[in-house]
Amino acid sequence: MSLIENRRPLPMADHVRGKRSAVTCQFKCANACVGPECNTSNNEHFRDIASAALSRRAVLGLGAAAAITLAVSSLRDVPVSAPAAAGQGAAALPGASFARGGSSGLPFTPIAPVDASVDAFTVPDGYAWRPVIRWGDPLFSSAPVFDIDAQTPEAQAAQFGYNCDYLDIIAEPNRRRGVLVCNHEYVNPTIMFPPSTDPAELRRRGDIYKAAQGMSVVELERRRAGEPWGYRVDGRRNRRITVETVFELTGPAAGSPLLKTAADAEGRWVRGTLGNCAGGTTPWGTVLSGEENFNGYFAWNASTPEQRRYQANATTSTSTGWETYDPRFNANDPGYVNEPNRFGWIVEIDPDDPRSTPVKHTAMGRFKHEGANVILAPDKRVVAYMGDDERNDYLYKYVSRNRMTASRRKNRQLLSDGDLYVARFRGDSPAGEIDGSGTLPADGAFDGTGEWIPLTRNGQSAVPGMSIDQVLVYTRLAADRVGATKMDRPEDVEPNPKTGKVYVALTNNSQRGGPTAPVDEANPLTGNRFGHVIELTETGGQAGTTFGWSILLVCGDPATFAPAYFAGFPRDQVSPISCPDNLAFDSAGDLWISTDGAPSTIGRNDGLFKVPLEGAERGRVQQFLAVPRDAETCGPVIRDEEGMVFVAVQHPGENGTFEAPTSLFPDYGSTAAGDVADAPRPSVVQVMRA
Numbered sequence: 001m002s003l004i005e006n007r008r009p010l011p012m013a014d015h016v017r018g019k020r021s022a023v024t025c026q027f028k029c030a031n032a033c034v035g036p037e038c039n040t041s042n043n044e045h046f047r048d049i050a051s052a053a054l055s056r057r058a059v060l061g062l063g064a065a066a067a068i069t070l071a072v073s074s075l076r077d078v079p080v081s082a083p084a085a086a087g088q089g090a091a092a093l094p095g096a097s098f099a100r101g102g103s104s105g106l107p108f109t110p111i112a113p114v115d116a117s118v119d120a121f122t123v124p125d126g127y128a129w130r131p132v133i134r135w136g137d138p139l140f141s142s143a144p145v146f147d148i149d150a151q152t153p154e155a156q157a158a159q160f161g162y163n164c165d166y167l168d169i170i171a172e173p174n175r176r177r178g179v180l181v182c183n184h185e186y187v188n189p190t191i192m193f194p195p196s197t198d199p200a201e202l203r204r205r206g207d208i209y210k211a212a213q214g215m216s217v218v219e220l221e222r223r224r225a226g227e228p229w230g231y232r233v234d235g236r237r238n239r240r241i242t243v244e245t246v247f248e249l250t251g252p253a254a255g256s257p258l259l260k261t262a263a264d265a266e267g268r269w270v271r272g273t274l275g276n277c278a279g280g281t282t283p284w285g286t287v288l289s290g291e292e293n294f295n296g297y298f299a300w301n302a303s304t305p306e307q308r309r310y311q312a313n314a315t316t317s318t319s320t321g322w323e324t325y326d327p328r329f330n331a332n333d334p335g336y337v338n339e340p341n342r343f344g345w346i347v348e349i350d351p352d353d354p355r356s357t358p359v360k361h362t363a364m365g366r367f368k369h370e371g372a373n374v375i376l377a378p379d380k381r382v383v384a385y386m387g388d389d390e391r392n393d394y395l396y397k398y399v400s401r402n403r404m405t406a407s408r409r410k411n412r413q414l415l416s417d418g419d420l421y422v423a424r425f426r427g428d429s430p431a432g433e434i435d436g437s438g439t440l441p442a443d444g445a446f447d448g449t450g451e452w453i454p455l456t457r458n459g460q461s462a463v464p465g466m467s468i469d470q471v472l473v474y475t476r477l478a479a480d481r482v483g484a485t486k487m488d489r490p491e492d493v494e495p496n497p498k499t500g501k502v503y504v505a506l507t508n509n510s511q512r513g514g515p516t517a518p519v520d521e522a523n524p525l526t527g528n529r530f531g532h533v534i535e536l537t538e539t540g541g542q543a544g545t546t547f548g549w550s551i552l553l554v555c556g557d558p559a560t561f562a563p564a565y566f567a568g569f570p571r572d573q574v575s576p577i578s579c580p581d582n583l584a585f586d587s588a589g590d591l592w593i594s595t596d597g598a599p600s601t602i603g604r605n606d607g608l609f610k611v612p613l614e615g616a617e618r619g620r621v622q623q624f625l626a627v628p629r630d631a632e633t634c635g636p637v638i639r640d641e642e643g644m645v646f647v648a649v650q651h652p653g654e655n656g657t658f659e660a661p662t663s664l665f666p667d668y669g670s671t672a673a674g675d676v677a678d679a680p681r682p683s684v685v686q687v688m689r690a
């Protein structure tokens with residue numbers, strides 16, 4: 001099907017109940033939430049155990065942000081005194097004021113929620129913002145300055161990619177040099193290009209889409225610590241990883257017949273990475289990336305139980321059109337029926353070595369990985385927490401067999417050999433008190449205990465009737481068999497580096513309470529539109545197999561949603577929050593939450609929120625920033641010791657078109673060199689104290 005044919009009316013009903021716009025669902029996850037249920041298993045349930053469009057050619061002065069000048073040829077082109085947008089429209093939330101906790105260096109007055117029709121990047125009074133790098137900014141001097149009307153595959157492969165998601169800023173000890181690592185999850189064809197039905201043009205665009213996805217590694221530099229970063233064109237470590245980059249498979253499933261194709265008889269080498277969502281940075285300095293919604297890139301029959309567990313619908317075409325000219329994306333071809341099995345892994349890259357071969361770790365299981373976040377157990381084994389981002393799927397943990405050492409080379413092997421677990425939750429309240437209304441049970445909390453059920457042990461299957469490669473390639477089916485607890489879309493899962501407690505963002509689940517997923521104490525809301533956050537405490541040590549848990553937040557607007565809960569903090573003193581997605585921590589150990597879905601659920605732009613976890617402020621949700629119209633807040637990085645916060649702004653203006661955009665972020669009418677003033681550009685933004 002051609003790209004223009006893919007612009008059919010989009011299904012809306014479930015999106016209204018859920019978190020995303022129909023555009024996001026089409027291009028990001030191939031309408032997974034409006035299709036049949038992937039998880040139809042009858043595994044043990046918890047309760048049984050106990051504004052108007054803007055003309056593309058009109059340059060509008062919106063007053064929402066000042067013009068920004070970015071480097072397009074050298075760092076010298078980015079004076080640190082360049083103007084930045086500061087706090088316009090950042091009215092204080094009534095009745096709320098920031099109470100500084102621990103050693104946090106980011107005092108702020110929470111902003112008021114921003115209406116979903118507003119196309120502005122909003123920060124608190126006393127703060128300013130500016131992009132670090134935008135879609136299309138060149139990483140190499142061989143690449144042209146970005147021109148939205150003259151895109152080519154070759155240019156895009158040397159420019160910053162589209163739809164940035166996971167983000168980290170890894171500073172060197174002097175804090176004047178560093179590297180930015182960022183995922184590029186997917187593309188929005190309808191705002192990247194005007195409509196076309198020409199087959200040759202659509203194929204050319206398909207190659208641009210391949211180059212626009214994957215990951216970017218970009219060197220950063222600044223004059224002194226605490227000042228804004230600029231990026232370096234031709235930096236030694238600059239690199240683009242795309243849908244054509246070669247990856248090596250590692251771990252027990254590498255070489256399995258389930259991973260072999262006509263192009264790779266060994267089953268050990270994969271071209272490309274897809275759907276790169278969140279991630280994590282390891283203690284040895286590599287970066288992990290989660291391959292999430294990979295299924296939507298393939299035409300496939302979905303005729304077997306194994307296929308249907310990852311792609312409920314048979315598909316004959318995709319939004320990229322790759323299957324029309326690249327046989328590996330036609331999984332209906334017998335030679336490439338296993339190609340989808342080669343995606344859905346945790347990827348590891350070395351940002352310090354642009355010539356290194358990135359890897360995909362089969363030992364960590366295959367599912368729709370939001371990301372993976374690592375913490376060291378007391379015995380120095382590596383523990384990685386992972387969520388499978390689909391309704392009614394599971395929470396996982398990986399524990400390495402070996403221990404971290406001083407050898408970076410040896411540490412690169414830690415994620416290739418270890419045990420994989422899936423979580424089962426138990427509640428401590430009578431089943432009759434968990435009725436789907438969100439009313440707290442008699443003991444005053446949704447809480448209980450849980451266990452980590454092994455899927456693999458010492459490189460062997462721990463699931464009866466499944467081989468090790470079946471467990472790792474069809475991890476969802478293995479988890480079904482052992483009776484894991486179905487969760488409300490587990491996205492980011494982050495261990496707190498201060499306390500070791502683990503926080504799970506459950507973004508929402510409009511199908512909770514249905515026949516395949518009744519409510520339970522860990523997922524207590526029927527038709528959970530706004531999501532919740534679970535706090536998990538390992539009781540057997542970080543590498544142990546038991547845990548305690550409680551719900552920290554039940555999200556929603558407390559003014560209109562009675563079940564909203566904020567760890568017992570007064571409801572009239574918090575910022576409304578909906579659809580938690582990515583998590584981060586500041587130096588004091590406070591939690592920061594970025595959201596994805598507030599416009600379609602509470603009518604507000606998505607944002608970044610701070611939540612203290614201890615003392616009298618525990619549960620006090622405070623909104624720090626809001627992203628522009630139609631955008632999602634991704635990849636928060638908190639450097640409060642420097643008074644700085646970084647976020648990736650994904651899919652701004654996604655509900656517009658090429659000719660009639662709904663956002664002009666981040667250039668907002670600027671005509672400086674390299675700016676595209678009348679089109680939205682996904683960007684990495686730094687926020688600093690003004």
